Each structure stands twice: as structure tokens, then as C-alpha cells.
Amino acid sequence: xxxxxxxxxxxxxxxxxxxxxxxxxxxxxxxxxxxxxxxxxxxxxxxxxxxxxxxxxxxxxxxxxxxxxxxxxxxxxxxxxxxxxxxxxxxxxxxxxxxxxxxxxxxxxxxxxxxxxxxxxxxxxxxxxxxxxxxxxxxxxxxxxxxxxxxxxxxxxxxxxxxxxxxxxxxxxxxxxxxxxxxxxxxxxxxxxxxxxxxxxxxxxxxxxxxxxxxxxxxxxxxxxxxxxxxxxxxxxxxxxxxxxxxxxxxxxxxxxxxxxxxxxxxxxxxxxxxxxxxxxxxxxxxxxxxxxxxxxxxxxxxxxxxxxxxxxxx
Amino acid sequence: xxxxxxxxxxxxxxxxxxxxxxxxxxxxxxxxxxxxxxxxxxxxxxxxxxxxxxxxxxxxxxxxxxxxxxxxxxxxxxxxxxxxxxxxxxxxxxxxxxxxxxxxxxxxxxxxxxxxxxxxxxxxxxxxxxxxxxxxxxxxxxxxxxxxxxxxxxxxxxxxxxxxxxxxxxxxxxxxxxxxxxxxxxxxxxxxxxxxxxxxxxxxxxxxxxxxxxxxxxxxxxxxxxxxxxxxxxxxxxxxxxxxxxxxxxxxxxxxxxxxx
Ligand SMILES: Nc1ncnc2c1ncn2[C@@H]1O[C@H](COP(=O)(O)OP(=O)(O)O)[C@@H](O)[C@H]1O
Ligand SMILES: [Mg+2]
Numbered sequence: 001x002x003x004x005x006x007x008x009x010x011x012x013x014x015x016x017x018x019x020x021x022x023x024x025x026x027x028x029x030x031x032x033x034x035x036x037x038x039x040x041x042x043x044x045x046x047x048x049x050x051x052x053x054x055x056x057x058x059x060x061x062x063x064x065x066x067x068x069x070x071x072x073x074x075x076x077x078x079x080x081x082x083x084x085x086x087x088x089x090x091x092x093x094x095x096x097x098x099x100x101x102x103x104x105x106x107x108x109x110x111x112x113x114x115x116x117x118x119x120x121x122x123x124x125x126x127x128x129x130x131x132x133x134x135x136x137x138x139x140x141x142x143x144x145x146x147x148x149x150x151x152x153x154x155x156x157x158x159x160x161x162x163x164x165x166x167x168x169x170x171x172x173x174x175x176x177x178x179x180x181x182x183x184x185x186x187x188x189x190x191x192x193x194x195x196x197x198x199x200x201x202x203x204x205x206x207x208x209x210x211x212x213x214x215x216x217x218x219x220x221x222x223x224x225x226x227x228x229x230x231x232x233x234x235x236x237x238x239x240x241x242x243x244x245x246x247x248x249x250x251x252x253x254x255x256x257x258x259x260x261x262x263x264x265x266x267x268x269x270x271x272x273x274x275x276x277x278x279x280x281x282x283x284x285x286x287x288x289x290x291x292x293x294x295x296x297x298x299x300x301x302x303x304x305x306x307x308x309x310x311x312x313x314x315x
Numbered sequence: 316x317x318x319x320x321x322x323x324x325x326x327x328x329x330x331x332x333x334x335x336x337x338x339x340x341x342x343x344x345x346x347x348x349x350x351x352x353x354x355x356x357x358x359x360x361x362x363x364x365x366x367x368x369x370x371x372x373x374x375x376x377x378x379x380x381x382x383x384x385x386x387x388x389x390x391x392x393x394x395x396x397x398x399x400x401x402x403x404x405x406x407x408x409x410x411x412x413x414x415x416x417x418x419x420x421x422x423x424x425x426x427x428x429x430x431x432x433x434x435x436x437x438x439x440x441x442x443x444x445x446x447x448x449x450x451x452x453x454x455x456x457x458x459x460x461x462x463x464x465x466x467x468x469x470x471x472x473x474x475x476x477x478x479x480x481x482x483x484x485x486x487x488x489x490x491x492x493x494x495x496x497x498x499x500x501x502x503x504x505x506x507x508x509x510x511x512x513x514x515x516x517x518x519x520x521x522x523x524x525x526x527x528x529x530x531x532x533x534x535x536x537x538x539x540x541x542x543x544x545x546x547x548x549x550x551x552x553x554x555x556x557x558x559x560x561x562x563x564x565x566x567x568x569x570x571x572x573x574x575x576x
Contacts, residue, residue: 139433146442147420148431150413153406161404163388164366164397165485166421175428 008238009126015234016129017190021207022214022226022233023140024183029220031176032156034086036208037077037093038184040100041070043203045188050117050198051110059124059193063132066185074181078174097208104200116199124193132190136183140223143179152176206248213251217258219265228266319344319520320365320489325374327360327544334360336544338374342489345518347511349531349552352541353564358524359401361541362491365522366398367391378489392421397487401494401524403474407467411477414466415452418484419445445484452480455510472499479507489520496527508534528556540564 005012024038045066052062077096081089104111111117143152154162155172162169192198210233218229233251237243243250262269320342327335334357342348350358363369365376367388376384383391397418405414430437453459456476461469466477479495492511496504508530511521515536525531531538532552540548540555542564548555555561 142432142435145435146431146438147416147445148428150409150417150420153409153413154417157406157408158404160368160388161400161406164368164392164400165417166389166392168387168389172428 011234011238013126013129013194015230016126016133017187017194018210018214018234019133019227019230020136020183020190021187021211022218022230023136023223024180024187025211025215026218026220026223026226026229027140027143027183028176028180029215030156030222031152031173032159033173033176033180034090035093035177035180036090036212037074037096037177038180038187038211039203039207040093040097041074041181041184042188042191042207043097043100043104043198043200044073045070045185046192046198046203047104047107047111047117047188048185049189049192050120053120053192059128063186063189066189067182070185071178071182075174075178077181078177081177082170082173094208097203101200101204104203112199114200116197116202118197118199120192120196120198124190129190129194132186136186137223137227139179140183140226144222209248209251213255216255217251217265219267221264222267225265225267228270232266317344318342319379321375321377322365323375323377325361325364325376326372327357327364327369328372333544335364338544338546340539340546340549342520342522344520345515346520346536347515347534348520348522349535349538350522350524350541351526351528351531351538352547356541357544358541359493360544362398362493362522362524365491366396392485395486395488396491397421397482397485397489398491399478399482399493399495401497403471403478405466405474405477405481407465409466410463411453411458411466411469412446412449412462414477415449415458415480415484416445418452418481419448419486421485448486449480449484452483455483455513456480457506472503475499476503476507479510483514487519489522490514491522491524493524494526495523496525496530504530532556 021038021042024041028035028038048066048069049062052065053059057065081092084092104116105114107113143149151162151165151167151172154165154167155169159169162172188198188203191202214229214233215226216229217232218227219225236250237247258265264271318341322338322340322342325335325338326333336357338361350361352358360369364371364374367376367383367386367390371384374384375382378391378394378396381394383394386394406417409417450462453462456479458473458476458480461473466474469477475495475498479492482490482492496507499507504527511523511534514521523531523535535552538549538552538555539546540558540561547564548558548561
């Protein structure tokens with residue numbers, strides 16, 4: 001077991017880092033904000049922390065600086081973007097990621113150009129990685145409770161309804177965007193600390209695909225989905241080694257399958273399973289004779305009439 | 316009686332379409348108003364304007380002495396103007412209780428995102444009163460026992476009642492109903508009508524958009540009739556329904572038949 005752990009410690013570390021990145025994606029997707037900016041902030045966090053480490057800034061301070069800095073930058077970025085929806089926001093944030101890659105390639109000594117930076121003098125223990133990831137999980141899980149949890153659920157499904165329920169939609173979207181940016185940046189810091197290296201290829205298209213896959217396949221409904229997604233993306237290629245270089249294709253197919261057949265992701269599937277088992281147990285314990293709880297008055301599901309009180313009125 | 320809502324020369328134009336065309340009226344506290352008119356006459360657009368979800372082309376809105384035609388829809392909701400929609404708009408994946416509690420959140424959203432997120436002790440009381448308000452509304456609409464059901468799985472008429480409960484849970488001072496009983500059977504309509512009467516008894520001001528003339532005459536204190544974005548008649552429900560002008564514009568030849576439907 002111990003030997004197995006040592007052989008796979010990199011995977012454990014990657015799981016923790018990816019879980020934070022997955023949260024960054026999940027937070028926006030759950031709110032109906034279709035953004036890829038997480039990966040751009042991952043790059044920013046990775047490079048900024050590398051430079052800070054060169055100047056002897058401590059790991060914890062570096063994390064705080066990047067977390068807060070990314071949140072502020074993310075908030076500022078969200079101000080002009082808040083009116084964009086769906087695909088348009090996706091395209092703009094994708095462009096943001098691409099611009100940052102160009103910057104990384106041409107950043108001189110700050111970024112090390114196409115080769116990137118390596119031998120960054122900082123190390124973080126696996127335990128510390130997990131502690132940071134756990135704090136992030138705690139933060140995000142608090143967004144799923146009580147009134148803020150409900151308001152975010154509405155935001156995704158029906159924005160106008162959210163407005164009529166007193167939710168300041170744009171303010172909420174700005175906040176979510178900032179939090180996602182902070183988490184993305186933090187994932188980048190962890191990545192740099194753990195692997196002592198970062199290059200432009202480290203936050204490219206592959207990472208966008210991985211991030212989306214984690215959030216969507218795991219299930220965007222909850223932080224648990226992000227954890228499940230990170231586990232799948234990190235360990236799946238390890239178990240099914242034959243996938244190898246076809247990883248991107250497999251991820252793409254997985255995402256399509258989930259979106260088409262199980263929008264709740266693996267998490268949604270598990271929750272349904274648990275509910276079904278619970279219902280089965282309840283049925284058993286009550287002798288199996290129980291009729292499903294009946295509504296007081298079941299109306300035969302009348303389709304809404306066209307509400308035409310009369311024919312021939314055209315207004 | 317005091318005036319709760321003042322609507323002064325409100326216009327909503329979509330390009331050349333004058334969906335709401337110079338509407339002018341006052342609503343008094345505690346009254347139940349009917350708003351009728353043929354399809355496309357601008358009723359929904361007017362409710363949209365009053366709840367600030369549709370921008371005014373011009374005009375003035377005053378609620379409890381506060382001019383609010385420039386407010387955001389969210390602020391308008393928090394100020395105490397609630398509404399339901401013509402189409403069912405529940406969050407299908409959430410439970411009935413959660414859907415109804417959404418209504419109650421309207422008034423607690425003011426605590427701010429940060430407190431709502433990370434300071435659970437600041438929201439504990441809000442959450443409790445929100446839950447109590449939601450349970451009360453659920454009871455009122457005879458949805459007790461369905462709290463944990465997934466909203467999207469319920470029959471259509473039941474979903475409509477969940478919507479009304481959600482609007483009530485916000486504890487509004489003015490409640491705008493856009494065809495709340497569309498698709499319901501007679502018995503359910505009567506039940507919703509009774510809920511409205513009892514809310515009126517508690518002093519809630521309501522506006523009811525409804526095609527069912529029987530319900531309008533039974534439930535409302537006062538009726539406005541719209542056509543082509545204008546109020547063409549108003550007054551006592553019985554008298555308005557009998558008005559030949561209204562019959563011609565709205566009820567047409569089917570008038571008497573519709574009134575007894
Ligand atoms: N968003 C919109 N854009 C353009 N025209 C609209 C819009 N909403 C409503 N209308 C038009 O305004 C008129 C009034 O519609 P509506 O308020 O829905 O009527 P009602 O609720 O009385 O049936 C209709 O002619 C409709 O086509
Ligand atoms: Mg309408």
C-alpha cells in the first residue's frame with residue numbers, strides 16, 4: 001500500500017490541484033455563467049507565484065496575494081462582461097485565455113518565454129495541498145446553502161425570475177466570476193508550488209477541456225461534482241491506460257454523453273441511485289403496500305389553454 | 316382609503332406597437348382589482364411595467380409614496396411588489412418548499428452576498444422566518460404534504476398553486492397575478508379565488524389578470540378593461556361586464572356564454 005502510494009503520489013497531488021480548478025469551473029457553470037476564464041487565471045496564478053517565489057515570498061502569502069488579486073482582477077473583468085450570455089461569454093473568455101498564452105510566450109524573464117519557468121524554489125507538501133483544497137471546498141459548499149444557494153439555482157434556470165425574487169442578478173454574476181477567478185488563480189499557485197515549473201503549454205486548450213470535463217461530467221450542481229470530476233479526470237487515464245493520447249476525444253465524448261443524457265453528471269446519477277434505494281427501503285419497511293403519497297387534489301394535467309376568450313380578436 | 320400605487324401616464328411601446336398606451340390609475344390599499352381584456356391588449360406588459368421587468372417608454376410609477384420607475388426589478392420586488400407569471404416558472408429540480416422559500420428570499424437578499432455566503436449566524440433568523448413564511452403559504456394553498464416533492468413532477472394545476480404560494484411567501488404589499496388560474500378546473504379556480512378573498516380580508520392589495528368573467532365578478536372589488544393598450548372601461552365588476560362597449564371589445568358575441576362558463 002505504501003509503495004503504491006509513493007508510486008502514485010503525483011496523482012494524489014494532481015487530484016487536489018485539479019479539484020480546485022474544477023471548483024473554479026463549477027462555481028460559474030452552476031450559476032449559468034459560461035466562462036473559460038478559470039484557465040487564464042490558472043496561468044496568471046502560476047506565473048505570479050513563480051515570480052513571487054523568486055523574490056522569497058512565502059507560500060502562504062503568495063497564495064493569499066494571488067487569491068485576492070485574482071478576485072479583484074476577475075471582478076474588474078466581469079464588469080464589462082456581465083451583460084454577455086452563453087456562447088458569447090464563452091468566446092470572450094476563451095480569447096482571454098489565448099491572449100494570456102501570447103503574453104506568457106513573450107513575457108521575457110518574467111515568464112521565460114516558450115520554455116517557461118522551472119526550478120522554482122518552492123515546495124509544498126501533499127498534506128498542505130489537500131488542506132488548501134479542503135478550504136476551497138468548504139468555501140464553495142457554503143454557496144449551496146440557504147438563500148444564496150437557492151438564488152444561485154434560480155440564476156441558472158431563469159434569470160428574469162431571479163430578478164422578480166429580489167436577486168440583483170448582475171451583482172451576483174460579478175461576485176461568482178470573481179470567486180471563480182480567485183479559485184483558478186489559486187489552482188495555478190498550487191500547480192507551480194507542487195511541480196516547480198510552468199510553461200505556456202501548461203494552461204492551454206488541454207486544460208480548458210480538462211476543466212470543463214471535470215465540472216460537467218462530475219456534475220455542476222454541487223462542489224461534490226467537482227471532486228468527482230477531478231477524480232475521474234486524474235485517475236481515469238491511469239486505470240484505462242490504453243486511452244493514452246486519445247484522452248481529449250474520450251473527454252469530449254464523455255461531456256457530450258453527460259450533457260445529452262444526464263445533465264446532473266455522475267453526481268446526479270449517484271443521487272438518483274441513492275434516492276431510488278431509499279425509496280425501496282421505505283417501501284420494504286412499510287410492508288410494500290403503501291400507495292405513493294397522494295396529492296390532495298390531482299388535476300388531470302390540463303395543458304394551459306391558449307387563453308383565447310373569443311375568436312377573431314386581433315390586437 | 317389611501318392610495319398604494321399611482322400609475323401616471325405610463326407608456327410601453329415596442330417599436331410601433333403601443334402595448335401600453337397612456338395608462339393612468341390609482342390603486343387603493345386593500346382592494347382587489349381585476350384587469351381584463353382580449354389577448355394582446357397589453358395586460359401582461361402593464362404588469363411587467365409595474366414590476367419593473369419591462370422598461371417604460373414614459374410615465375411615472377409611485378408606490379407607497381416612493382417614485383420607482385427607475386428602480387431595478389429586484390429592488391422593486393424587495394420594496395414589496397410581488398408578481399406571478401402567465402406561464403409556470405418554477406425551478407423544476409427544486410422541492411416545493413425550496414421553490415416557495417425562494418419567494419421569501421426576496422426580502423432577505425438585502426443582507427448582502429458576503430453575509431449570505433460566509434456568515435451563517437447572520438442568516439439564521441432570516442432562514443427561519445423565510446421557512447415559516449413558506450410553510451404558511453403552503454398551508455394556505457393546501458399544498459401541505461407536498462413540501463418535499465420535486466416541483467417539476469407535480470400536475471400542472473398544483474404547480475400553479477406553488478407559484479402563488481411563492482408569491483405569497485415574499486409577503487408583498489401589492490401582488491400582481493397574471494392569469495393565475497389558466498389551466499385550472501372550476502373547483503381549483505374557486506379555491507384560488509377564496510385565497511384571494513381571504514388575503515384581501517387581511518388588507519393585501521391585489522391585481523388579478525383573468526379571462527374567467529365569473530371569477531372576476533365573484534372576487535374583484537373593481538375592474539379595469541383594457542384594449543389596444545388603453546383602459547376602455549372601469550368600475551364595478553357587474554356593471555363593467557354588462558357595459559355594451561366592453562361586450563363588443565372583449566366579450567363579443569360569446570359574452571353571455573363566457574360569463575356563465
Ligand atoms: N417584448 C415584446 N416585444 C414586442 N412586442 C411585444 C413584446 N411583449 C408584448 N408585445 C406586444 O404587446 C402587445 C401586448 O401584449 P401582452 O401584454 O402580452 O398582452 P396580454 O397580456 O393582454 O395578452 C401584443 O401586441 C404583443 O405582441
Ligand atoms: Mg398576457
